Amino acid sequence: MPFFKICVCVLGVGAIFWGANLAEAGERFAIGHTGGNLVAALYRASEEPGWDGKFEAVKFGSAADVGYALLSGSVDAGFIDIVKVRNLREFPGFERLTAIGRITFPYGATLVLRKGLNRRLGELNGLRIAVSSPECVLLSAFKKDAIRLKTDISDVDYIVMPFDTMLPALEAKEADAAVVKGASAVIALAQGHSILYQDWEVQPGDECCPAIVDQAAQVLLVRKDAAAEGEKLTKLLLKAESAEPDELRAAVARHTAIPRDILDSQPVPEFGRADDSLVAVLAEFLDEEGNKVDSDDDD
Secondary structure, three states, X not given: XXXXXXHHHHHHHHHHHHHHHHHHOOXXXXXXXXXXXXXXXXXHHOOOOOOOOOEEEEEOOOHHHHHHHHHHOOOOEEEEEHHHHHHHOOOOOHHHEEEEEEXXXXXXXXXXXXXXXXXXXXXXXXXXXXXXXXXXXXXXXXXXXXXXXXXXXXXOEEEEOOHHHXXXXXXXXXXOEEEEOHHHHHHHHHOOOEEEEEEOOOOOOEOOEOHHHHHEEEEEEEEHHHHHHHHHHHHHHHHHHOOOHHHHHHHHHHHOOOOHHHHHOOOOOEXXXXXXXXXXXXXXXXXXXXXXXXHHHOO
């Protein structure tokens, strides 16, 4: 089911609420986001000259909220998870939006163990491990390393689910562990889960799917009638992106509740320019749940 339909009424009320707040703030250029470490450049930019009084970062509870706010005009721009881009473009009003930026993160393979479990890498048998598909590149990398490390995984119960449902599944104890992309590692650690394995050498992309599909984490969309302000925002974000990694981590720590030691243990997300060709690629190579598909099989 499309990700907006379930909560249209609730989100509509939320959009009106945010619209009122933005009006009270002097009609600043509003950028919707969901927080976390991925918008490091946004946090850093919000602390620089040229931001205050002109732009406002507005945090929402979910990517669906950001998407609906964009469609309703309650925000001028918004960072949308790539899993949601395909769904968003199916709704009226998307034609009034355009992509101007993207956030990428090293692909990596990460095995997250849910909080409350005390297992080591060699004690995985009998666990329910969430994976995006039986043929996932990340799972293949993990299996190869398990053989190299002489780790017995012959009795692991693999559960197939979309990436964006894996951490909630750990929280609900529906899975004991999950093989996730590197971009989920910081969130997992902040939620109290632990990491048993990481491999940053996994090469993204394959013969049918561009590497950007794997590396992209979020897309920055803006209203076309606000393109001029969107360009100013992009320049501020690119300037912020040029800061040292430690400065970006420090900005995240100041704007979130994520401990600095967790941020120091993981790579820093990168912001760069993008255009609507990225949206087209994501729509072609991701299914409605965010899993990679062969374009020949995509309707």
